[in-house]
Amino acid sequence: MNWQDYLFSRRPLETLLVLSAVIFACGLYTIMTRRNAVSILMGVELVLNAANINFVAFSQYVPRADIHGTVFAIFVIVLAAAEAAVALAIIIGIYQNFGRVDVDQAESMKG
Amino acid sequence: MSWGEIVLNVVFYAFAVAGIAGALAVAVSKNIVRSAFALLTVLFSAASFYAFMRADFIFAAQILIYVGGILVLIIFAIMLTHRITNVRLSNESAHSWGAFFACFCVAFALILIVATYRWSRVEKPMVAVVASQPPVRLALAMYQADGTTGVTRGGRMIDGHGVLVVDAPDLPGRMRTGAAARIRIEGPQTILRDVPFEPRGPEGHRARLELSGLPAGKYRWSVALAGEEPEAITPEVPAVDFVAERGLTKAIGWALMGRYLLPFEAVSVLLLAALIGAAFLARKEVKA
Numbered sequence: 427m428n429w430q431d432y433l434f435s436r437r438p439l440e441t442l443l444v445l446s447a448v449i450f451a452c453g454l455y456t457i458m459t460r461r462n463a464v465s466i467l468m469g470v471e472l473v474l475n476a477a478n479i480n481f482v483a484f485s486q487y488v489p490r491a492d493i494h495g496t497v498f499a500i501f502v503i504v505l506a507a508a509e510a511a512v513a514l515a516i517i518i519g520i521y522q523n524f525g526r527v528d529v530d531q532a533e534s535m536k537g
Numbered sequence: 538m539s540w541g542e543i544v545l546n547v548v549f550y551a552f553a554v555a556g557i558a559g560a561l562a563v564a565v566s567k568n569i570v571r572s573a574f575a576l577l578t579v580l581f582s583a584a585s586f587y588a589f590m591r592a593d594f595i596f597a598a599q600i601l602i603y604v605g606g607i608l609v610l611i612i613f614a615i616m617l618t619h620r621i622t623n624v625r626l627s628n629e630s631a632h633s634w635g636a637f638f639a640c641f642c643v644a645f646a647l648i649l650i651v652a653t654y655r656w657s658r659v660e661k662p663m664v665a666v667v668a669s670q671p672p673v674r675l676a677l678a679m680y681q682a683d684g685t686t687g688v689t690r691g692g693r694m695i696d697g698h699g700v701l702v703v704d705a706p707d708l709p710g711r712m713r714t715g716a717a718a719r720i721r722i723e724g725p726q727t728i729l730r731d732v733p734f735e736p737r738g739p740e741g742h743r744a745r746l747e748l749s750g751l752p753a754g755k756y757r758w759s760v761a762l763a764g765e766e767p768e769a770i771t772p773e774v775p776a777v778d779f780v781a782e783r784g785l786t787k788a789i790g791w792a793l794m795g796r797y798l799l800p801f802e803a804v805s806v807l808l809l810a811a812l813i814g815a816a817f818l819a820r821k822e823v824k825a
Binding site for chain 2: 430433434435438440441442443444445447448449450451452453454455456458459460461462464465467468469471472475478479482483485486487493494496497499500501503504505506507508509510511512514515516517518519521526527
């Protein structure tokens with residue numbers, strides 16, 4: 427391999443897949459280690475974004491792939507918006523009941 | 538390498554570094570507001586990746602929905618759930634080497650898969666033989682306008698522009714001066730053109746034809762050697778679909794109103810449910 431193989435313009439699919447793998451791992455680490463529920467939600471957004479980059483990259487750069495990957499990416503964005511709205515409503519509910527948003531502290535279901 | 542390619546790579550890698558740095562900051566930052574703004578960087582660089590992939594609609598949706606909607610929602614939640622007067626916007630994390638090791642292994646495995654799988658085989662040119670005397674071996678390839686993605690074996694040409702490349706690694710001696718590839722393209726518009734071969738050093742000869750402004754539709758193409766009698770033609774290459782309009786918006790619209798109509802409607806119901814659910818969960822408890 428010479429250095430030109432690492433250019434985005436020569437190998438766009440591989441470059442984007444590596445990038446999204448790194449973002450995915452960062453999101454996973456956020457989900458695993460954070461105690462704050464809002465931070466965990468941010469990790470979920472990172473993971474969804476990494477998956478979305480993969481969908482669009484495969485859709486655009488694999489010759490036989492049609493528009494399907496791109497349409498799927500739109501559905502993922504919409505579902506992420508709905509998920510964020512509901513999750514933040516739950517987080518605010520937890521805050522009203524427990525006075526904090528630490529997922530380790532919220533133990534009982536009935537508040 | 539042209540200046541355009543250099544600028545493209547520099548800008549792309551600037552965004553890539555910003556994205557990775559932002560993702561790391563989301564993972565390890567001690568201040569939750571800093572984490573939120575690092576997430577903004579990641580979302581913007583993801584939008585820029587969509588722009589580099591020429592997925593214009595996803596680019597716009599990413600900025601409008603993620604940056605304009607979800608991120609604002611997250612910052613709202615941070616402000617509502619932390620006492621700002623207290624200035625203790627700390628972001629506790631149970632840092633553990635186990636979690637770090639697991640995530641490192643996941644990233645390593647994914648990058649290993651990306652690096653070792655032979656993605657390039659989907660872009661390999663098709664080798665065809667022109668049955669002249671002696672037979673001449675040609676490598677046929679068609680690329681997107683930016684020269685990156687091959688669509689030789691049938692595929693989609695995103696904005697109606699393409700580059701057609703014919704490589705002749707071992708052109709016989711008598712043909713080396715003044716030889717030309719006779720390229721014929723048949724579809725909604727028919728093109729017959731002689732393109733001269735140009736020497737490429739030890740790699741033989743190459744003829745290159747840029748196509749632009751073709752009407753949309755499926756095109757088949759084949760190559761012969763100009764001036765050979767009788768004329769010998771390569772086998773036809775599977776049809777390439779030229780999409781005339783630039784960008785993806787129209788194609789996405791057709792997909793959503795056609796094949797994906799049922800999921801589209803289901804998503805609208807889901808959004809309604811999320812709206813009602815969020816309002817129900819976040820409402821003030823009325824004590825009876």
